[in-house]
Amino acid sequence: MKRNIKLKLSLMLSLFIAILTSCVNEDEHKDAQVHKGEEVAVKLVVSLGSSPQTRATESTEADAVGNEYKIFQEDFQVLLYNADGSYRTQVVITQCKRSAYNQYVLEGKFFTFRDTDKDKLFKMVVIANAEQGSAKIVPRDWQANLSEAHLYKQLKFSYDNGEMFTVDILKDNADNPERIPMWGSKTTPITDGATYHITLIRALAKITVHVAPSIASQSRITNVTMQQSSTSGMLTPKNAANHSESYTINQANGADELNIPSDVAYSPTNLPFASYLKDGKKYFCLYIPEQVAHEANSGQGARMVITIDGENYPVEITHPILRNNWYSYVVQSVTPRHASIEVKYQVAEWEERDPCDIFYN
Numbered sequence: 035m036k037r038n039i040k041l042k043l044s045l046m047l048s049l050f051i052a053i054l055t056s057c058v059n060e061d062e063h064k065d066a067q068v069h070k071g072e073e074v075a076v077k078l079v080v081s082l083g084s085s086p087q088t089r090a091t092e093s094t095e096a097d098a099v100g101n102e103y104k105i106f107q108e109d110f111q112v113l114l115y116n117a118d119g120s121y122r123t124q125v126v127i128t129q130c131k132r133s134a135y136n137q138y139v140l141e142g143k144f145f146t147f148r149d150t151d152k153d154k155l156f157k158m159v160v161i162a163n164a165e166q167g168s169a170k171i172v173p174r175d176w177q178a179n180l181s182e183a184h185l186y187k188q189l190k191f192s193y194d195n196g197e198m199f200t201v202d203i204l205k206d207n208a209d210n211p212e213r214i215p216m217w218g219s220k221t222t223p224i225t226d227g228a229t230y231h232i233t234l235i236r237a238l239a240k241i242t243v244h245v246a247p248s249i250a251s252q253s254r255i256t257n258v259t260m261q262q263s264s265t266s267g268m269l270t271p272k273n274a275a276n277h278s279e280s281y282t283i284n285q286a287n288g289a290d291e292l293n294i295p296s297d298v299a300y301s302p303t304n305l306p307f308a309s310y311l312k313d314g315k316k317y318f319c320l321y322i323p324e325q326v327a328h329e330a331n332s333g334q335g336a337r338m339v340i341t342i343d344g345e346n347y348p349v350e351i352t353h354p355i356l357r358n359n360w361y362s363y364v365v366q367s368v369t370p371r372h373a374s375i376e377v378k379y380q381v382a383e384w385e386e387r388d389p390c391d392i393f394y395n
Contacts, residue, residue, distance in 0.1 A: 189269035259304035267323025
């Protein structure tokens with residue numbers, strides 16, 4: 035009799051464990067269904083410069099030289115962040131096509147979205163041209179669980195090949211591997227099959243110098259150099275993680291957004307400009323990371339030396355050199371040796387061509 039009771043108790047206990055296990059498995063299954071990732075496919079249209087609808091001056095393909103508008107298809111990273119800046123996932127790029135001289139269309143997908151995510155805001159971050167070429171960041175794991183702000187603090191790129199960088203950027207051939215690092219972002223709800231437009235911001239500035247047509251027959255620039263230039267830069271503006279999307283760096287916010295590495299080194303030698311011909315004019319050109327303004331008291335900061343007809347004319351850069359801006363200096367007049375120099379400048383978006391006039395009087 036006791037044996038039968040023990041047998042019945044054993045059977046009841048086994049049955050209870052089986053029922054409990056079934057309940058647990060069912061709850062886990064339901065939980066897995068709730069958190070199961072869905073594949074989401076999106077299309078990104080990335081471009082350099084604002085859309086024509088928001089621009090007073092639209093760039094044209096005639097403005098482009100060398101690789102300054104080129105985005106390398108194998109050198110893209112697209113990351114997704116939660117609204118609080120925490121890392122969510124990496125978007126896998128499945129296709130990349132160039133649709134215009136300054137625009138690319140990317141197709142990507144990821145598999146971690148859920149029904150509960152459909153009405154939330156997420157931030158897409160695009161990093162381009164940053165892992166190859168001479169102005170590159172150190173190799174890294176893009177899927178590391180870092181916040182957006184923490185990631186940006188680590189994205190320092192080198193510029194220790196400055197003498198050849200501009201020369202290589204200006205080469206207009208299919209085998210030219212040099213590139214300008216870029217960043218862009220956009221905060222938006224994510225919908226499967228949707229298309230999103232993201233503006234990319236170059237991490238470098240462009241500086242050109244040429245003589246005005248009125249004096250081109252009498253005065254000729256033979257050389258331009260930059261002194262005391264920094265040999266590294268940061269991929270993003272200083273407060274990029276605090277903004278909902280890409281934004282322009284200009285005179286108004288430049289003091290707050292200038293982002294130069296804390297351990298930056300400065301070139302002990304003069305950095306030469308490269309030259310190119312366009313529409314019958316000779317331009318001296320330099321692509322360079324952000325630079326602090328020249329300080330007269332300390333003598334620190336960037337400055338140019340322009341050689342005209344064998345004479346050297348120093349030009350102190352009294353304003354910071356900001357990323358994604360084009361500084362076009364035009365020499366309007368030249369007087370004999372030991373002339374004083376008056377510099378007028380105007381900061382413009384890269385795509386605009388407002389000249390900075392230089393008068394030697």
